[in-house]
Amino acid sequence: MTFQRFLLRRALMVIPLMIGVVFITFMLVRIGGLDPVGRLAGPTATQAEFDSIRNNLGLDQPLWKQFSIYLGNVVRGDLGESWLSNRSVLTDIKERAVISLELLFWGVGIGALVGVPVGLRAAFRPNGRFDQFTRVLSLFGFSIPTYWLALVMIFVFFYLLGWSPPAIGRMSLLVTPPDMITGSYLIDGVLTARWDAAQSAASQLILPVICLAIVSAAPIIKQTRAIAIEVLSSDTVRYAHACGLPERNVRKLVLRNSAVPILTYIGTEVTGLVGTMSLIEYVFAWGGLGQYGLNAIISGDFTAVQGYVLVLAVFSVLVFIVIDFVVYLIEPRSELS
């Protein structure tokens, strides 16, 4: 299958999924029957004011019409304006996306760099001491509430030991942020040779990144182990053993054969981690997309919630596509089902 056909097929498969996603997003804030008009109008509003707000928001239209308008807007890239601040939701999200992506990149990257080797090692000697230990440890990692871990880390490393700066966001208040190039303070600081800014950004990053890495490593360890064990009992590996291939080469073979399912798993895990990350952002006052979304949910800003949830879903779908593509590159025979 050629690359063009791959892209085309993928795009065709995504369209119904995306329509479903937009529909779920649309219904999400409407199932409750909570009326935002009352909140916007205030307690002293007259009936005429109510009606005009309702009309402005398009809420006097029938539901199917609201949905078709919403779908049309979304296709044109218009996510509407925040009902509370009147700012464009898309602009707000764009500004914050890079901030969250940076955190996600480091957190999942480190989580995978630790998790995959640990999981592999556990699989090579199932039920050995290392396996037992890491199995309990990863189940423990599953069970830790992220926000609590973040709070405890702040207490230990900021309050008790004084090693880390206060959890007030991405940069110390005493340092001016570097000129914007990529949006990541760390990278921008390095690029513009603003070493004080880069250093401050790095020291602010450490705790949230460790937090996210711990939470993401636990399931990666478990899944890598399960995948590698399955590969180890496959005919390929048994044949390699029977041929008398040295252990080192067999392990290489195992790694090569587990790469695809492990990669696919990490891709699916990212979806859930985006949710977890928002809690970390919330505790560390990170100011990224996750914190924006949580605040929108808590304050009942429906357009912002819709925009946020929709962007998360689109992001997950994009991650799936990228993973599919990478899998296609390393394993062209997989028929991209």
Place this chain on the structure above:
Amino acid sequence: MSDATQTELANANPLPVRARVWNRFAGIFWLSPTGAIGLFIILFFALLAIFSAWLIPHDPIAAYTDKVLHPPSAEFWFGTDGNGMDVFSRVIYGAKFGFGIAIPAVILSLVIGIPVGLIAGYRGGLLDEVLMRFVDGLRVFPSIILALAVVAATGQSLLNVILVLGFLDSPVFARVVRAEVLGLRSSNFVESAVAAGNPTWRILFVHLLPNAIQGAMAQTAVRAAWAVRISATLAFLGVGIQAPTPEWGAMIRQGAEYMVSGQWWVALYPGLALILLVFGLNLFGDGLQDLMDPRRRSAK
């Protein structure tokens, strides 16, 4: 066959039923010691929840206004929080919320998910296609964000949290049951049940259900762990369950601001309790899945 041989056959099994059940139960301990530890942790918290009224030294919502933020002492084992409430009593009492939310939520998921999985798997066709697409669509949203948004939109009450968690988690069970039913649909016992003229509902719930339910039951403990975790997260964000309620997530929320000023006990203890219960449920769930899935067992 004579009557004598029949009674002989009936008596052939040397173990009475009760002993066999017990042996099977004890088998958990041999096959999965970690699962057994998990079960003990769950039982421990269950006892705390049931007997909390006798175990707590103070009223969990009584504010000792002259003893605000006292560190752990002989009188207040886990210290007092910002309202002067006893953290120890609140942590013990909080176990009620853990079970009170997780058990009904998981039961609701089962009640919704199993019939949907049965019908989708047995009928197939358009209905199955639409249902599975919908489930796929739900999967691209992070579950915590979905739960948060729905609870925030539908109104914030304990009952609502339970309903939302139950609904959102039902696809997990629907999926497992559907996969089982797909495998069983064309087996002999189903075909003979159809040939004998059983109505569809009877085939689904009398013939297929007992054979397709194992995988779903194995998931229950892990899903309960999920429900406990998510409900606490909602409370931590102030969605669903509100502040003076002695729920662990809500308590961590109250203690969050004190972490940077050194009053660690307010948030630490409810967090530890939460971890331990979720950990126990996960351990038990892991063992349960091993027990019910022979393939997983042999893989180890």
